[in-house]
Amino acid sequence: MKVLRVALLLVAGLVCVGPVLADGPALPEATVTRIQSLEGTLDRHPARVIEQARRALGELSSSRQDQWVQALYWQLMARAFAAQGKAEQAAEYFNRARNNDVAPIALRRNWLREAARWTLAAGDTARGRALFERWAGQSTPSAQDLWTLVELAVQARDWSGASHWLSRATQAGIAMTSERSALAQAIYQHSGDAGNAQRLVQRDIDRTPDDPMVWKRGVALYQQMNQPGRAAALWEAGWRRGVLSGAEALETRIRLHLAGGTPARAAEYLQQALKEGILPSDEAHLRQLADAWTAARARHQALTAWQSLSEHTRAPVDWSQMGELAYQWGQWDLVVTAMTRARAAGLEHVGRSWLLQAVAESTAGRHQQALAALDKAVSAGNGEIRQQALAWRKALTPSKSGAGSA
Known part of the structure; x- marks a missing residue:
């Protein structure tokens, strides 16, 4: 200003x-x-x-x-x-x-x-x-005088006063340039007038639909007003019109869908971009894809994405996370694979990995493998993990009955 x-x-x-x-x-x-x-x-x-x-x-x-x-x-x-x-x-x-x-x-x-x-x-x-x-x-101030009062109120962070003078300036016919419209949107945002803020966004888009900055300003406003769904929808509309394009805009599109509660759509866009080479298949994007499919609760895609990430990073924590998800979703063979790879990669605290593997082996009908894994869990675990492993060990022993939970 x-x-x-x-x-x-x-x-x-x-x-x-x-x-x-x-x-x-x-x-x-x-x-x-x-x-x-x-x-x-x-x-x-x-x-x-x-x-x-x-x-x-x-x-x-x-x-x-x-x-x-x-x-x-x-x-x-x-x-x-x-x-x-x-x-x-x-x-x-x-x-x-x-x-x-x-x-x-x-x-x-x-x-x-x-x-x-x-x-x-x-x-x-x-x-x-x-x-x-x-x-x-x-007096009877001109529209320009009223706009000066708007700017002075904003400078003082008096959003209520700014809203008052903005209303008068609008009634007086102030010409709404792009800069003034951006300031007006900020005033409406800070004063809690979502309706007028959104009206200005739409009016600016209707006036200059081919200006990417207008779309971006609208998206930023919705983000500031804690309306991530609207922000994602507006960016999506700008993308489909071809106003917003390129790798950077695509990444923003993906992030907005993740924040806006549509992770499956974000994952689809990201997966296609990685497949076509538009975005690099580096750790950051592979992790983003795994997180997106997980948030969408798309089990097959999520586990596949976590496996790709884990193979890329070779990090024990990533293999372990894949094993945890596989356990939650009843993919027993993948639990065994992931936890085995996590330990091979250097997982520090292995008690829980052995316990989950034992449960997976048992549920899959592999009794002996389950008992062997439980022995490892009892040996490596402590506290609650060890107690749960002992409970499962008793449950799987023919002369005893009972059950535990992991």
């Missing part, structure tokens, strides 16, 4: 002295001539205007007429300081002028506006914003 730059650019329309002299108390012709003469030299000699105005102020009395003259000199000095780029002094003298209750209301309102803008230009955004909002409450 470039709030202060905008504020400076909008310092315009300063009211000249001449047309407003008649609105206040009548002044002597010599005073009017002197003030108008100073105004005529303001652009060329601002320092001289300040010096002569100060000298003239020292000659004034406390009469109502002189108070009116004082306000005029103050606003001349403010404009002279502004011409020199001295924002703080310009703000100070506009404030002096607008606090003079002899000056006409309309003129004081204009000076309040300029005091606000030059206070902003001086870097005092909190006071500048307060003055600007006071002016807006007394």
Whole structure:
């Protein structure tokens, strides 16, 4: 946001002295001539205007007429300081002028506006914003003025205030550029106005359907609003239209489906990309595929993916994870294969692997192999694992009966 730059650019329309002299108390012709003469030299000699105005102020009395003259000199000095780029002094003298209750209301309102803008230009955004909002409450601000108030509220992280001024700016017909639309979406998001945020997303897409940044901004908004399903659906729509494409966009598509609760679709896209060589069959992608099929509870595909990953990494933890899943899903032969490979790869704590293998062997009807595995589990296990192995050992002994669980 470039709030202060905008504020400076909008310092315009300063009211000249001449047309407003008649609105206040009548002044002597010599005073009017002197003030108008100073105004005529303001652009060329601002320092001289300040010096002569100060000298003239020292000659004034406390009469109502002189108070009116004082306000005029103050606003001349403010404009002279502004011409020199001295924002703080310009703000100070506009404030002096607008606090003079002899000056006409309309003129004081204009000076309040300029005091606000030059206070902003001086870097005092909190006071500048307060003055600007006071002016807006007394006047009919333009759409651009209202948008400046939107930006000031956002800068202060006042999302409620930003939403208020955004509503007024929209009603006033502010032109919604891409940058403004992005800011408006952020305001709606932070203020909890999901309906308007989504409306803006759709409007931007309808206006510029071939701009990938518009689609990405919409997806980011849904993510920030904790709506991963909508984010995935929007990215999918952009992909199908051909607006979002390429390997990077494909990876984002996959991640969004995983986060959005459609892991099977993510797995399908990833598996096809790996098959076609669009994405490399490295550890990260193989693990992502295994996780996706597991989340989708597609048993055959998940176990196949875990086996491919384990063969790629040769990591005992991956073989062990494959064995755990195979055990949960009743794939007994794969339990034996996976746990055997896990131990061969250097699995540190082998008690549970022997116990699960023993249960798998027993369930598959291989009694002797089950007993041998249970002996290993009793020997290698400790605590609960050892107790469960002993229970299974008793259950499989002909002279005893009972059962355990793993």
